[in-house]
Structures are given as structure tokens and as C-alpha cells.
Amino acid sequence: MREQERRGSSRRLRQAxxxxxxCGAMAxxxxxxxxxxxxxxxxxxxxxxxAQAALGEKIFADASLSASGRQSCASCHDAAFAHSPANALxxxxxxxxxxxxxxxxxxxxxxxxxxxxFFFDGEGTPTGGFFWDGRAANxxxxxxxxxxxxxxxxxxxxxxxxxxxxxxxxxxxxxxxFGERIFDDVEGAYLAMSLAIQQxxxxxxxxxxxxxxxxxxxxxxxxxxxxxxxxxALFNAPGKGNCAACHPSARGSDGAPPLFTDFTYDNLGVPxxxxxxxxxxxxxxxxxxCERADLAQRSDLCGAFKVPSxxxxxxxxxxxxxxxxxxxxxxxxxxxxxxxxxxxWYPLAGDGSVQKFDDLPPELRGNVNTxxxxxxxxxxxxxxxSGAEIDDVIAFLxxxxxxxxx
Amino acid sequence: xxxxxxxxxAACVAASAALLAAxxxxxxxxxxxxxxxxxxxxxxxxxxxxxxxRMQRERASATAAAAAAAAxxxxxxxxxxxxxxxxxxxxxxQAQGSGIALGPSTVLTSYGEIHYNRPTHDSSKAVADxxxxxxxxQHRFDEKTKLVTELxxxxxxxxxxxxxxxxIEQAFIERQLARQWALRAGLFLIPAGLLNxxxxxxxxxxxxxxxxxxxxxxxxxxxxxxxxxxNFDNGVTTQLGVTTGFDLxxxxxxxxxxxxxxxxxxxxxLALAKARDLSVFGALNWRGVPGLLxxxxxFTGGATHGQAATSSRVTLWDVHTRYTPGRWDxxxxxxxxxxxxxxxxxxxxxxxxxxxxxxxxxWYAQAAYRLWSRGDLSLAPFIRWEEFxxxxxxxxxxxxxxxxxxxxxxxxxxxxxxxVGPGIxxxxxxxxxxxxxxxxxxxxxxxxxx
Numbered sequence: 001m002r003e004q005e006r007r008g009s010s011r012r013l014r015q016a017x018x019x020x021x022x023c024g025a026m027a028x029x030x031x032x033x034x035x036x037x038x039x040x041x042x043x044x045x046x047x048x049x050x051a052q053a054a055l056g057e058k059i060f061a062d063a064s065l066s067a068s069g070r071q072s073c074a075s076c077h078d079a080a081f082a083h084s085p086a087n088a089l090x091x092x093x094x095x096x097x098x099x100x101x102x103x104x105x106x107x108x109x110x111x112x113x114x115x116x117x118f119f120f121d122g123e124g125t126p127t128g129g130f131f132w133d134g135r136a137a138n139x140x141x142x143x144x145x146x147x148x149x150x151x152x153x154x155x156x157x158x159x160x161x162x163x164x165x166x167x168x169x170x171x172x173x174x175x176x177x178f179g180e181r182i183f184d185d186v187e188g189a190y191l192a193m194s195l196a197i198q199q200x201x202x203x204x205x206x207x208x209x210x211x212x213x214x215x216x217x218x219x220x221x222x223x224x225x226x227x228x229x230x231x232x233a234l235f236n237a238p239g240k241g242n243c244a245a246c247h248p249s250a251r252g253s254d255g256a257p258p259l260f261t262d263f264t265y266d267n268l269g270v271p272x273x274x275x276x277x278x279x280x281x282x283x284x285x286x287x288x289x290c291e292r293a294d295l296a297q298r299s300d301l302c303g304a305f306k307v308p309s310x311x312x313x314x315x316x317x318x319x320x321x322x323x324x325x326x327x328x329x330x331x332x333x334x335x336x337x338x339x340x341x342x343x344x345w346y347p348l349a350g351d352g353s354v355q356k357f358d359d360l361p362p363e364l365r366g367n368v369n370t371x372x373x374x375x376x377x378x379x380x381x382x383x384x385x386s387g388a389e390i391d392d393v394i395a396f397l398x399x400x401x402x403x404x405x406x
Numbered sequence: 407x408x409x410x411x412x413x414x415x416a417a418c419v420a421a422s423a424a425l426l427a428a429x430x431x432x433x434x435x436x437x438x439x440x441x442x443x444x445x446x447x448x449x450x451x452x453x454x455x456x457x458x459x460r461m462q463r464e465r466a467s468a469t470a471a472a473a474a475a476a477a478x479x480x481x482x483x484x485x486x487x488x489x490x491x492x493x494x495x496x497x498x499x500q501a502q503g504s505g506i507a508l509g510p511s512t513v514l515t516s517y518g519e520i521h522y523n524r525p526t527h528d529s530s531k532a533v534a535d536x537x538x539x540x541x542x543x544q545h546r547f548d549e550k551t552k553l554v555t556e557l558x559x560x561x562x563x564x565x566x567x568x569x570x571x572x573x574i575e576q577a578f579i580e581r582q583l584a585r586q587w588a589l590r591a592g593l594f595l596i597p598a599g600l601l602n603x604x605x606x607x608x609x610x611x612x613x614x615x616x617x618x619x620x621x622x623x624x625x626x627x628x629x630x631x632x633x634x635x636x637n638f639d640n641g642v643t644t645q646l647g648v649t650t651g652f653d654l655x656x657x658x659x660x661x662x663x664x665x666x667x668x669x670x671x672x673x674x675x676l677a678l679a680k681a682r683d684l685s686v687f688g689a690l691n692w693r694g695v696p697g698l699l700x701x702x703x704x705f706t707g708g709a710t711h712g713q714a715a716t717s718s719r720v721t722l723w724d725v726h727t728r729y730t731p732g733r734w735d736x737x738x739x740x741x742x743x744x745x746x747x748x749x750x751x752x753x754x755x756x757x758x759x760x761x762x763x764x765x766x767x768x769w770y771a772q773a774a775y776r777l778w779s780r781g782d783l784s785l786a787p788f789i790r791w792e793e794f795x796x797x798x799x800x801x802x803x804x805x806x807x808x809x810x811x812x813x814x815x816x817x818x819x820x821x822x823x824x825x826v827g828p829g830i831x832x833x834x835x836x837x838x839x840x841x842x843x844x845x846x847x848x849x850x851x852x853x854x855x856x
Binding site for chain 2 (some may be wrong): 122149217218219220224226229230232233234235236237238240244246248249250251252253254255
């Protein structure tokens with residue numbers, strides 16, 4: 001009987017999960033793809049979470065669910081830093097003892113409500129998905145992974161996570177929401193935990209606040225300074241920064257505020273980061289998309305990583321998938337001087353030649369985007385942006401941080 | 407068909423009168439009775455003849471430009487705003503009122519065109535295209551009420567991976583309210599300029615529609631709403647309406663579409679059209695002198711639908727004239743559009759590929775001459791001079807941020823239309839551009855309309 005109940009409970013959860021995913025997919029289909037939010041609703045004044053989301057909030061902040069007992073979701077996704085890491089490490093430390101480097105920089109997890117599951121669009125452009133390689137289809141799938149990642153929360157299996165859940169102070173709430181016998185079913189309980197986190201990330205207005213000064217500017221409630229406006233113009237201009245090509249800055253056709261990402265992937269040839277210990281091994285490369293089992297045959301996608309939203313980018317202390325750059329000034333200078341001054345970014349070989357795109361094996365370096373501005377230049381040419389213009393763009397990017405109070 | 411029946415009826419009445427008259431002399435009926443019957447028949451014959459003459463006059467009036475063009479400018483046989491603007495064909499309803507049968511209540515029409523464009527400086531960009539194929543279905547519910555629809559396929563093949571589009575171009579009900587007034591409801595063409603309501607290939611000179619009436623007036627431009635049409639004996643036609651309008655939120659600052667046609671980039675075509683802000687329009691055309699048309703139109707309405715921080719209004723107006731004396735077909739048009747509050751709308755888009763212009767305008771003058779004709783064949787060379795600017799001005803965004811106004815493009819088109827009857831046309835022309843010299847091209851085309 002108990003086994004039947006467990007199976008029933010698990011089945012209901014799976015059905016709920018499928019229904020939840022279907023609803024998410026329908027919502028995404030109706031908003032017509034990425035690039036802007038689903039609506040321009042002003043931030044709600046009251047923060048009201050459903051019981052499931054309120055449970056998710058507790059799980060999100062619960063370090064006892066990690067092997068070390070010192071790491072929670074919030075450890076790498078700190079609300080005070082727009083749910084990005086609170087430090088400048090290239091990759092966060094985790095594992096059973098909290099001393100192992102993660103593989104990639106912990107991404108910001110705000111403004112993903114309309115991020116679709118991974119797909120190739122009509123032109124074959126990889127789009128959507130969660131993580132830097134889009135392998136998770138939704139918040140729940142994404143949330144389920146770190147608990148078992150040996151370099152992160154490092155639990156040996158789902159049962160150990162569920163056992164910790166059952167011992168947590170909110171275990172009674174968990175049973176109330178998902179059923180008295182939920183902890184008897186490891187798979188069901190683990191799925192329930194993932195759904196609760198997903199619900200929290202969907203409901204909590206902090207994840208979709210649209211409360212930056214730029215949002216207020218779009219609503220006609222704030223102005224930008226001359227420097228910020230110049231920066232916006234350089235950000236948009238196809239012949240200058242051309243940033244808006246992947247990080248759209250304009251409202252959608254339905255009036256929705258921009259998300260500053262088109263949810264696609266790009267291969268930027270970011271330099272190898274010696275701060276990541278694995279990179280000491282010359283045979284080791286993080287190949288991004290093509291490391292996924294389902295894309296292993298797509299060598300043309302090797303080196304491509306997801307285009308992140310630039311909302312709250314000024315709060316991030318490490319940038320790009322390998323955290324190679326720590327400041328916006330360095331990151332933007334790299335963008336515009338990567339091809340005009342490659343010697344500034346890449347090591348020299350024995351013969352004095354520049355080892356451009358050194359974080360990819362030589363045979364895959366042809367995948368790097370060299371056709372679009374600002375990369376479509378060569379040594380000796382003027383960078384697309386001057387130092388002063390980069391400062392203007394940075395001034396604009398600082399208007400994208402949440403929490404502006406008119 | 408109706409004329410034919412009338413002629414047959416007249417002939418029958420005359421023959422009957424003759425037959426009746428002949429035996430009348432041979433038989434013994436009284437002369438008074440015979441005379442009375444002859445008078446009665448003669449009166450009926452006169453009445454039928456008068457009806458026939460009136461029908462011919464009305465047919466000629468209703469197809470004024472078509473008839474005139476058949477004599478003086480065959481290329482414009484199908485072209486006359488009078489045809490489209492006329493409320494439910496008055497002659498038909500009157501004919502029915504006289505007990506004369508109407509044509510079929512459901513009618514299938516069609517027009518289409520195939521183009522070949524060959525840039526003179528880069529033949530690698532030459533293209534051939536079945537530009538459009540249109541099927542029209544009209545149904546007359548009764549003598550006062552009809553449905554007009556048009557279904558169009560552009561570029562031959564329409565699918566998710568092909569360039570074509572399938573569109574409903576018109577779908578409206580028209581109801582005759584009085585002899586001079588009719589009401590339209592549904593999706594209809596906006597009465598702007600000379601071409602928008604008369605866009606069939608047999609109705610205009612040149613393979614491609616003129617630039618002013620595509621870049622400035624976004625032909626084929628239609629909206630959903632209500633319209634009243636008044637046709638008066640003094641040659642005045644007036645059209646007034648309330649419709650859906652443009653959607654400025656569709657403006658894609660990262661593309662060049664808005665540079666090609668500001669309003670073409672933001673029209674909605676009644677496809678889930680945002681309709682918080684409605685628009686109004688009015689058009690006045692006068693045909694008081696045979697062969698002459700003088701008119702103008704204005705359209706204005708909100709275009710942000712409550713989705714932007716500030717509201718913007720789109721306004722477009724035009725004045726136009728056409729004169730067809732003898733073998734000549736002369737026309738000219740000026741149109742200007744404005745969009746208000748573009749500074750507020752454009753500021754977040756600074757630096758992008760194309761910002762919303764504050765104003766845009768253009769004009770053209772065209773002369774065609776029926777040089778040769780034989781039977782139903784005719785050849786009409788023409789020349790058209792156009793100047794237009796899709797971004798005449800931008801609202802100020804501050805130093806270094808305000809885009810420069812676009813240069814005014816000038817296009818000269820020289821070519822000829824060769825008509826086979828009123829419904830088929832073959833075309834050839836050469837177009838020379840002043841600003842975008844790379845666009846110079848030869849064009850060939852064919853079209854039909856019935």
C-alpha cells in the first residue's frame with residue numbers, strides 16, 4: 001500500500017512537472033522568443049509567494065543540503081549581487097570540503113523567466129537552455145544539478161539530499177505541500193525540491209524586478225546622463241560596439257522591456273584563464289556546447305557559450321564563462337582590441353607569433369566569431385571603441401543594475 | 407450581359423410591333439383598336455430604348471476612366487479611383503428595380519503579376535518573381551449588399567522556409583444606404599493617393615509600383631473599420647472612416663526596413679492588430695470634368711497603444727491629380743507623413759541602424775502617351791520622375807545623437823506598357839536612381855486583371 005502511494009505520489013509529481021513544463025513552453029511560445037520580457041508590468045509592491053515558492057526560497061538558502069554543510073544555492077547566487085557570486089573568483093569553490101574549483105563561472109540567474117529550452121532556430125542558430133551550455137531545459141532541471149555536482153554541493157546521490165531535506169527545519173512544510181509520505185519516495189522528493197526552487201525563481205519579483213534606472217528611463221520616469229546616452233548609442237551602433245546585436249536594448253514589439261540577451265550562443269575566443277587550476281593541463285579545454293553528449297558531433301559549436309543578460313552586469317566581479325576578466329573595462333577592451341591588438345590578450349609562441357584563441361585546440365580556433373563588429377578588424381587597425389568610448393559604454397551598463405529608486 | 411438582354415428585348419418589341427401591325431391591316435379588327443395597340447407597343451419600345459440609353463450612360467459613367475482609357479490610354483483601362491470608390495454599382499440595382507436581371511450573385515476575380523528585375527551594375531542580383539497572385543471573391547447578397555474579398559499569395563511559394571506570404575487584402579461588406587451613400591465594414595483599402603485602391607498591374611505604368619506610393623504611402627495599405635462612401639452627381643466622391651492604425655512598437659531599430667518605408671514597417675494589416683488607438687481618415691475626389699481627377703486624403707491616429715512612455719501619432723496626407731486628354735495620361739501626386747513625439751521614442755534606440763523619422767515625404771509626376779493601337783492592342787510609353795525621402799527629418803536627441811536626415815532619392819523611370827485588351831499587360835522599363843546608383847535596373851513584367 002505504502003509503495004503504491006509512493007508510486008502514485010511520484011507519478012503525480014511527474015505529471016505536475018510535465019504540466020508545469022508545458023505551461024512554461026506555452027508561455028514562451030506566446031511571447032515569441034527571447035529578447036524581451038513577457039510584459040512590462042511594474043514591479044509588484046507586495047512580495048507574496050505561493051507555499052511551494054516559499055518552500056523553494058528556504059531550500060535555496062539552506063547550506064545544510066550540501067556535503068560540506070557550508071554551501072547553498074545562495075552561496076553562488078547572492079541576492080545582494082543580483083544572484084551572482086559575491087566574490088571575484090573565476091569559478092566558485094565547492095565539493096565535500098569546500099575546496100574544489102567549479103568548472104565554469106557561476107552565472108547570474110535573474111531575468112530567465114522567458115528563457116526557452118534549448119533549440120536550433122530556423123537558421124540553425126543554437127538558442128535557449130540553462131547553464132552556459134544550455135543543457136538544462138528549465139529552472140527545475142537546472143536547480144537539480146548543483147546538489148549532486150562533485151565540485152559544488154557534492155552530495156553522493158539523491159537519497160542523501162532527500163535525507164537532509166527530511167531533517168531540515170522546514171520538512172513539515174515540505175510534507176504539507178507535497179504530501180505526508182513525500183520523503184518515502186526519493187525520486188519524487190528530489191523532483192519536488194527542484195520544482196519548489198523553480199517556483200521560487202519564477203515567483204520572487206527579485207528575479208524579474210525590472211527596477212533598474214534604465215527601466216525607469218524606458219518608462220519615462222528617469223533620464224540618462226549625456227555620458228550614459230553616448231554609451232547607449234555606442235552600445236547600439238552596428239559600426240561601434242554592436243553590443244545590441246546579441247544583447248538587445250530595445251523594447252519588444254509588445255512593449256516588453258529588453259532582457260539584454262537574445263538567448264543565443266557565441267564563440268568569442270576568450271583567453272585561457274590560468275586562475276582555473278585545470279587549465280594547467282595543456283590537454284584540457286572547456287569546449288562549451290559541443291561537450292554536450294547530444295552535440296558531440298557538432299564540432300562547429302565547440303567554443304560557443306551562452307550569451308548572458310547584461311542586466312546587473314556591473315554587479316558581477318568576474319566575467320565570461322571562465323571568469324577571465326574581472327572588470328567591465330577589461331572585458332570591453334578585450335572585445336574591441338581582441339583582433340587589433342591580440343598580443344595584449346594571448347600568449348606568444350616560441351617563434352614570437354600570437355597564440356590567438358588559446359583556450360581552444362588549434363583545430364577548433366576557426367570557430368571563433370571574427371566576422372561581426374567589433375571583431376571584424378585586424379592588427380594595426382583602430383579598435384571599434386576608444387578608451388573614452390568604453391568608459392561611456394560602462395557608464396551606460398551601470399544603469400542596468402536593479403534597485404533604482406526614483 | 408445586361409446590355410445584351412436589353413438589346414434583345416428592344417428587338418423583340420420592335421419585331422412584335424411590326425408583326426402585330428402587319429396583320430392588323432389584313433384582319434378585321436377596328437382601326438381604333440389597332441391604333442391603340444400600336445401606340446402601346448410604340449410606347450413600350452420607346453421606354454425600352456430609353457432604358458437602354460440610360461444604362462449605357464450609367465455604364466459609361468461608372469467606368470469613366472476605363473472607357474476613356476480604352477479610347478485614349480489603354481494601359482489605364484482598369485485604373486480609376488471612380489471604379490473602386492463607387493458604391494454598389496448603382497446601375498445594377500436600378501436595373502434590378504426595373505425588372506432587368508442582374509448578373510451572377512457570386513463573382514470570381516483575379517489579378518497577378520510576374521516581374522524580372524536586373525540591376526545594371528550587378529547582374530548577379532537579377533531576380534524573377536511571381537510577385538503576386540490574387541483571387542477575389544465577391545458575393546452580392548441582394549441589390550444593396552455585397553461582400554468583397556481578396557486573397558493574395560506573394561512570391562509564389564509560402565511556407566516557413568520560403569519567402570512568400572499569404573494575405574487577406576480585402577474583406578468587407580458594403581451596404582447601399584441611399585442612392586448616393588454606402589457603408590463599408592471590415593478590412594478595406596485606405597483611399598490614399600492614386601494607386602492604393604487601384605493597384606492591379608493593368609492600372610499603373612511601369613513594372614514596379616511607384617516609390618512614393620510604396621515608400622511613403624504604404625501600398626497596398628488596408629485597415630479594419632468602418633467607412634462611408636458618398637458619390638454625388640456633381641462628380642464629388644467622399645470617403646470617411648474610423649479604422650485600426652499603425653503600431654510604432656513594431657519599429658525594428660536594428661533593421662533597415664524602416665528606412666525603406668517608415669509606415670510599411672509599422673502597418674498592421676489587421677493581423678492581431680493592436681487597437682487601443684483608433685485612426686480616422688477622409689478622402690475627397692472630384693471628377694467634374696471628363697478625364698480629370700483632382701483629390702486628396704488624410705489619415706491620422708495614435709500608434710503606441712499605451713505601450714510606450716509617451717504617445718505618438720502618425721499622420722499621412724496626400725494631394726493628387728490625373729488628367730487623360732486624348733492619347734495622354736498625365737498624373738502627379740505629393741504625400742507627406744509625420745510621426746509625433748519621436749524624440750522620446752527614439753532616445754532608447756540611439757545609435758541603432760534606423761530611428762523613427764519625424765517626417766517623410768515624396769512626389770512624382772508621370773506622363774504616358776498612347777503611341778500606337780490596333781484592335782485590342784496598344785502601346786503606351788511613359789516617363790515618371792519621383793523624389794522621395796523616407797527620413798526627411800528627425801527630432802533632436804542632442805548633439806552627436808540625432809541622426810542625419812536621409813538624402814532625398816530621385817528615381818527616373820522610362821518604359822512602356824503594352825496592353826492586350828483591357829485585362830492583360832506586358833511592361834518594360836529602366837529605372838535610374840540618383841543616390842543609390844547601385845539600384846539602377848531594367849525591369850520586365852506581365853500582369854492580368856479581371
